[in-house]
Amino acid sequence: xASSASRVLRSLAKELGRVYRKEKLQDVPAxxxxxxxxxxxxxTDEKICRAHNEVQHVAETYLCYLESLRKQEExxxxxxxRGERSVESxxxxxxxxxxxxxxxxxxxxxxxx
Amino acid sequence: MxxxxxxxxxxxxxxxSKNISHVFECVKSVRNLHNPRDNLKKFYRQATIATxxxxxxxxLDKRKLRTPHGNIFRVPSEPLALAVATEWNSQDKVIxxxxxxxxxxxxTALENPFHRTREQLTETIIHFLETDTICYRLTEPPELxxxxxxxxxxxxxxxADRYGLEITxxxxxxxxxxxxxxxxxxxxxxxxxxxxxxxxxxxxxxxIKSLLIIMALVDKHIGVETAVDLARLEQYFQxxxxxxxxxxHDVELYELRCRLxxxxxxxxxxxxxxxxxxxxxxxxx
Numbered sequence: 001x002a003s004s005a006s007r008v009l010r011s012l013a014k015e016l017g018r019v020y021r022k023e024k025l026q027d028v029p030a031x032x033x034x035x036x037x038x039x040x041x042x043x044t045d046e047k048i049c050r051a052h053n054e055v056q057h058v059a060e061t062y063l064c065y066l067e068s069l070r071k072q073e074e075x076x077x078x079x080x081x082r083g084e085r086s087v088e089s090x091x092x093x094x095x096x097x098x099x100x101x102x103x104x105x106x107x108x109x110x111x112x113x
Numbered sequence: 114m115x116x117x118x119x120x121x122x123x124x125x126x127x128x129x130s131k132n133i134s135h136v137f138e139c140v141k142s143v144r145n146l147h148n149p150r151d152n153l154k155k156f157y158r159q160a161t162i163a164t165x166x167x168x169x170x171x172x173l174d175k176r177k178l179r180t181p182h183g184n185i186f187r188v189p190s191e192p193l194a195l196a197v198a199t200e201w202n203s204q205d206k207v208i209x210x211x212x213x214x215x216x217x218x219x220x221t222a223l224e225n226p227f228h229r230t231r232e233q234l235t236e237t238i239i240h241f242l243e244t245d246t247i248c249y250r251l252t253e254p255p256e257l258x259x260x261x262x263x264x265x266x267x268x269x270x271x272x273a274d275r276y277g278l279e280i281t282x283x284x285x286x287x288x289x290x291x292x293x294x295x296x297x298x299x300x301x302x303x304x305x306x307x308x309x310x311x312x313x314x315x316x317x318x319x320x321i322k323s324l325l326i327i328m329a330l331v332d333k334h335i336g337v338e339t340a341v342d343l344a345r346l347e348q349y350f351q352x353x354x355x356x357x358x359x360x361x362h363d364v365e366l367y368e369l370r371c372r373l374x375x376x377x378x379x380x381x382x383x384x385x386x387x388x389x390x391x392x393x394x395x396x397x398x
Binding site: 019053061068069072078 | 162191195196198338360364370375377
């Protein structure tokens with residue numbers, strides 16, 4: 001039990017470390033709270049009358065939340081659309097070219113002799 | 114990327130303005146100008162929590178976080194506030210509002226946009242029982258039928274042992290048979306939760322269309338991963354046979370896990386009463 005609790009705490013520390021990249025983990029309030037809860041749970045599990053693995057279950061749930069958020073974000077970054085193609089590139093796919101547009105700056109074609 | 118830039122400039126100029134009503138007008142017009150799907154640029158460095166009147170608030174740098182209607186954002190529990198702050202801290206460059214499930218759950222509970230009463234909310238949740246995912250069984254292919262029996266029956270059994278619910282699953286289009294007593298038991302059970310927790314319940318049940326799985330999850334009988342796997346059993350069966358498409362099936366899997374874990378945490382933190390008791394001998398003098 002203790003080993004799986006510390007495993008969850010370690011994974012949570014890793015996930016929170018990805019969120020708070022600059023701060024020291026010990027200074028992050030969320031981590032401090034978590035650490036305290038897990039420690040309390042270890043020492044006085046029976047005394048404070050919590051359900052046997054309540055803290056563990058909540059910690060695992062939170063870990064699942066952070067992990068899934070990150071993985072989902074990674075996947076959507078990987079597969080997100082880059083918007084629509086331009087008219088030129090769509091024409092190119094089927095081997096066509098757009099006609100050149102008239103502009104005044106471009107040198108006018110020489111009239112046939 | 115031009116739109117978020119404009120809105121950020123707009124917001125900062127609004128926030129500099131001293132006139133409160135002007136700020137409201139600006140914020141309103143910002144809201145109307147931009148589709149909610151447009152992401153706001155990150156305009157703060159750090160989100161922290163603060164207490165006031167026994168509630169917990171979120172500060173983005175020096176400013177208080179507000180709900181979409183402009184009320185102060187506040188939550189009843191410390192871990193929930195910490196988790197919401199972590200959600201805001203985890204945003205990088207742009208604020209991805211559709212991925213902040215805990216924040217949006219709190220917003221829903223604070224503002225109750227559809228003006229639902231406790232009774233209405235409970236009835237909506239119970240309504241899902243009549244079409245509960247794990248009560249609709251397929252008879253073929255036989256492998257799937259076996260899987261459903263092996264994985265869903267224990268949940269029904271658990272519900273029968275824990276709450277005395279009598280539900281007979283169905284294999285046809287007819288709805289499963291749920292006794293009136295069972296509905297009454299669930300109604301009483303749900304009404305024992307706080308308003309906030311009921312919003313979480315509704316969000317969770319709505320995500321996977323199964324009340325029984327959510328009850329098992331909230332009672333900490335199963336974990337989030339198991340709950341999502343149970344709800345996606347048929348899809349799991351089909352993808353294991355025909356192949357899984359990462360940009361659809363995996364995205365959906367993680368999305369559901371996010372939603373369910375957020376809802377489970379929300380329910381837990383909103384219905385938890387303080388459990389630490391001082392020793393009786395140490396009475397204050």
